[in-house]
Amino acid sequence: MDSKERIAEGENSNWRERKDKLFFGIVVILSFITISPIALILYKLIVKGYKQINLDFFFKVAPDTLQAMTAVRNGELLPGGIANGITGTLLMVAVASVIAIPLSILIGIFLYENQGKQYANLIRSLTDILQGVPSVVLGIIAYIWIVQGITKGFSALAGSVALAIMMLPLIIRSTEETLKMLPISIKEAGAALGVPYHKIILKVMIPSGFSGLMTGILLSISRVIGETAPLMLTTLGSTAINLNITKPTSAVPLQIWEFYNNPNMIDLVWSSSLFLLGFVLTLNIIAKRISNQFN
Amino acid sequence: MNENILQIQHPVLSISNLMIAYGKDKSAVRDVTADVKRNAITAIMGPSGCGKSTLLRAINRMHELYPNIQTTGDILLNGESIYKMSTTRLRRKIGMVFQRPNPFPTMSIYENVIAGYDLNGSKLKKGEKDAIVESSLHDVGLFEEVKDSLNKKGNFLSGGQQQRLCIARALAFKPEVILMDEPTSALDPLSTAKIEDLLVELKKQYTIVLVTHNMSQAARISDNAMFMYLGELVEYDKTKKMFTNPADSRTEGYLTGKFG
Numbered sequence: 249m250d251s252k253e254r255i256a257e258g259e260n261s262n263w264r265e266r267k268d269k270l271f272f273g274i275v276v277i278l279s280f281i282t283i284s285p286i287a288l289i290l291y292k293l294i295v296k297g298y299k300q301i302n303l304d305f306f307f308k309v310a311p312d313t314l315q316a317m318t319a320v321r322n323g324e325l326l327p328g329g330i331a332n333g334i335t336g337t338l339l340m341v342a343v344a345s346v347i348a349i350p351l352s353i354l355i356g357i358f359l360y361e362n363q364g365k366q367y368a369n370l371i372r373s374l375t376d377i378l379q380g381v382p383s384v385v386l387g388i389i390a391y392i393w394i395v396q397g398i399t400k401g402f403s404a405l406a407g408s409v410a411l412a413i414m415m416l417p418l419i420i421r422s423t424e425e426t427l428k429m430l431p432i433s434i435k436e437a438g439a440a441l442g443v444p445y446h447k448i449i450l451k452v453m454i455p456s457g458f459s460g461l462m463t464g465i466l467l468s469i470s471r472v473i474g475e476t477a478p479l480m481l482t483t484l485g486s487t488a489i490n491l492n493i494t495k496p497t498s499a500v501p502l503q504i505w506e507f508y509n510n511p512n513m514i515d516l517v518w519s520s521s522l523f524l525l526g527f528v529l530t531l532n533i534i535a536k537r538i539s540n541q542f543n
Numbered sequence: 544m545n546e547n548i549l550q551i552q553h554p555v556l557s558i559s560n561l562m563i564a565y566g567k568d569k570s571a572v573r574d575v576t577a578d579v580k581r582n583a584i585t586a587i588m589g590p591s592g593c594g595k596s597t598l599l600r601a602i603n604r605m606h607e608l609y610p611n612i613q614t615t616g617d618i619l620l621n622g623e624s625i626y627k628m629s630t631t632r633l634r635r636k637i638g639m640v641f642q643r644p645n646p647f648p649t650m651s652i653y654e655n656v657i658a659g660y661d662l663n664g665s666k667l668k669k670g671e672k673d674a675i676v677e678s679s680l681h682d683v684g685l686f687e688e689v690k691d692s693l694n695k696k697g698n699f700l701s702g703g704q705q706q707r708l709c710i711a712r713a714l715a716f717k718p719e720v721i722l723m724d725e726p727t728s729a730l731d732p733l734s735t736a737k738i739e740d741l742l743v744e745l746k747k748q749y750t751i752v753l754v755t756h757n758m759s760q761a762a763r764i765s766d767n768a769m770f771m772y773l774g775e776l777v778e779y780d781k782t783k784k785m786f787t788n789p790a791d792s793r794t795e796g797y798l799t800g801k802f803g
Contacts, residue, residue, distance in 0.1 A: 431645065433643055434648065436641060437641065437645045437647065437709070437712075438662065440713070441634060441713075442629075442634030442635055443659075452649075455649040456649050
């Protein structure tokens with residue numbers, strides 16, 4: 249290599265380094281732009297909402313208009329909290345999970361076992377379509393099925409059914425994907441020991457993919473926990489704590505909507521939103537942890 | 544044809560006119576008839592896609608897991624047709640070890656060895672379980688290495704140890720026959736040598752049928768050897784005879800590396 253070439257090479261690598269730095273800079277800037285919405289949202293919610301977050305917030309039901317008005321006039325914190333919403337949300341998510349989890353895991357296993365078959369592909373496409381159905385439409389369906397058909401009135405059960413339908417496609421797909429990721433050799437190992445098919449699925453495959461399934465379940469819960477539209481049509485809301493699934497029940501997102509409509513309770517909008525977002529973020533972080541452990 | 548040369552007395556397995564086809568016209572095994580000698584290692588060799596794995600998996604009916612499979616002919620285990628047994632009973636008598644070590648990832652070493660009993664719902668006392676686990680691990684020479692970590696998960700073991708664990712899992716049932724589908728192809732030479740020594744040791748108590756890609760492995764450890772080509776059992780003879788004086792030109796071609 250003569251000196252000219254060496255110089256040319258040197259210039260070349262200089263240019264490459266600069267190009268490298270330039271791209272690095274662009275990537276960093278774009279990343280900041282991407283995370284700025286969530287950062288700004290969190291910032292706003294914390295600044296506006298932290299004041300109301302205290303023990304009462306978790307353990308007392310929402311104040312009535314008169315209490316709120318008095319508090320606002322005296323410049324005090326709003327009394328009460330969102331206990332009716334928290335219990336309602338937990339109740340409905342629990343019932344929805346009881347409906348959706350076993351059903352969607354079974355469908356996920358079915359899809360996994362019937363790869364490439366036409367009817368399985370059809371079910372897979374229907375699942376994808378279900379995922380695209382607007383949640384308010386599911387609310388209307390649950391209204392017709394449950395509110396009109398079974399409970400003859402607004403009820404937590406109707407809300408749970410709407411949420412369960414929303415959870416189905418998410419868990420179905422995550423179950424199928426998780427099982428597909430497991431090496432087929434474990435299934436063969438079970439079969440070679442003469443283990444019946446249902447026990448291979450229940451005692452070998454499901455435990456091996458447990459964290460994958462768990463991740464899917466947690467993500468689907470975090471997806472539906474903030475749903476508002478279907479609940480407005482199905483559970484209506486309630487000012488008291490209600491644990492009877494055939495009766496109208498409150499939920500955190502419903503309460504946010506109610507607080508928003510009452511000029512005296514604006515402060516509670518912020519704290520409830522902060523609580524809801526915090527809850528969803530926590531679920532997501534736990535899901536992430538579990539799935540990392542799985543991989 | 545070749546049975547006359549082998550003169551196998553009281554074969555543990557006797558395969559007759561076995562034909563296996565995937566779908567309508569993709570035949571994988573064509574009219575195989577052969578007896579497998581007790582307490583010996585029988586190697587099945589042949590180029591990729593010659594049907595040797597399918598033949599092996601037919602022996603414990605694992606091939607039935609594939610879709611659209613058609614099987615005709617019969618396989619007798621100690622004179623009893625395997626198609627008349629439940630797969631659970633059959634697979635207790637004919638164990639299987641796979642190409643890649645596949646211990647159950649959620650189970651401990653102990654649970655892996657006893658898995659065949661636990662997953663089939665056998666109710667054994669703790670003492671009986673302990674005895675089975677210990678003797679199975681002893682048989683594969685793993686007991687001393689893992690006796691202090693029986694409750695740890697199987698995946699922390701090395702590849703060779705995992706494969707021996709899988710062999711122990713198959714031995715736990717005290718099977719008549721152990722089928723091995725290229726059991727060392729995913730292992731390093733040292734682990735391979737250990738497994739080969741183990742197989743030679745195991746054949747005193749068990750009958751081993753071994754599919755292998757590795758001709759020198761077949762030459763080193765097998766007593767009898769089958770050569771399959773395009774689904775056909777071309778030649779079946781004593782390993783020594785086949786490697787020194789093959790009867791069929793296709794066998795010779797394969798063994799001398801002309802194809803495969």
